[in-house]
Amino acid sequence: KAGVTQTPRYLIKTRGQQVTLSCSPISGHRSVSWYQQTPGQGLQFLFEYFSETQRNKGNFPGRFSGRQFSNSRSEMNVSTLELGDSALYLCASSLEVANSGNTIYFGEGSWLTVV
Amino acid sequence: AQKVTQAQTEISVVEKEDVTLDCVYETRDTTYYLFWYKQPPSGELVFLIRRNSFDEQNEISGRYSWNFQKSTSSFNFTITASQVVDSAVYFCALSEARRAGNMLTFGGGTRLMVKP
Numbered sequence: 432k433a434g435v436t437q438t439p440r441y442l443i444k445t446r447g448q449q450v451t452l453s454c455s456p457i458s459g460h461r462s463v464s465w466y467q468q469t470p471g472q473g474l475q476f477l478f479e480y481f482s483e484t485q486r487n488k489g490n491f492p493g494r495f496s497g498r499q500f501s502n503s504r505s506e507m508n509v510s511t512l513e514l515g516d517s518a519l520y521l522c523a524s525s526l527e528v529a530n531s532g533n534t535i536y537f538g539e540g541s542w543l544t545v546v
Numbered sequence: 547a548q549k550v551t552q553a554q555t556e557i558s559v560v561e562k563e564d565v566t567l568d569c570v571y572e573t574r575d576t577t578y579y580l581f582w583y584k585q586p587p588s589g590e591l592v593f594l595i596r597r598n599s600f601d602e603q604n605e606i607s608g609r610y611s612w613n614f615q616k617s618t619s620s621f622n623f624t625i626t627a628s629q630v631v632d633s634a635v636y637f638c639a640l641s642e643a644r645r646a647g648n649m650l651t652f653g654g655g656t657r658l659m660v661k662p
Contacts, residue, residue, distance in 0.1 A: 462647065464647075464648055464650075466650075473653075473654050473655065474637065474639075474650075474655075481647060486646060487647045487648075487649045521589075521591060523591075523650075533648050534593060535581070535593070535641075535648050535650060537583070537590060537591035537593070539590040540589040540590065
């Protein structure tokens with residue numbers, strides 16, 4: 432069974448540009464969430480999508496956005512890139528089991544460098 | 547608000563030593579879930595365990611064991627007879643049931659270095 436797949440794995444962008452990262456969840460998983468990891472702030476929750484709707488949102492500016500498609504695949508977009516956006520962006524997916532707590536699986540991440 | 551603290555930022559041991567990684571959490575929720583993940587240099591977060599708040603049984607999986615104590619809000623992770631391949635950053639995380647969906651609050655991580 433394939434795991435969570437993220438593309439691209441590495442990318443370099445210039446300040447002011449925008450970037451789109453893609454995530455394919457584990458087959459059958461309908462919840463997809465995104466996290467940003469930086470040396471200074473650690474792992475921080477960006478947002479979560481379920482059935483094409485944003486269900487939870489972290490404390491990030493509006494430059495960070497995302498969406499989910501009908502096949503559960505998700506994309507996140509960062510506009511007007513800043514140097515501080517350089518980070519590892521991790522996508523996670525989970526199988527939605529009511530009232531049971533869900534195991535959350537992560538992809539390998541997309542390493543973004545803003546220069 | 548929920549919070550996870552991993553006080554040990556870095557631990558260095560020699561192969562075959564036992565090592566315990568500490569995790570202390572804060573939550574007002576009565577139902578919550580605790581996780582441990584391993585992050586090798588490649589970046590992927592590898593799932594190790596999930597524990598429900600109403601299940602305080604300790605768990606052992608091979609060389610790994612977990613000690614969950616609600617009385618002290620701790621969920622510690624022990625590696626027995628450590629190996630070089632255990633070198634990684636380990637994260638403890640918390641998810642609260644009262645919040646719909648899946649949102650993890652992570653601790654700052656503990657970097658474990660196992661020397662041969």
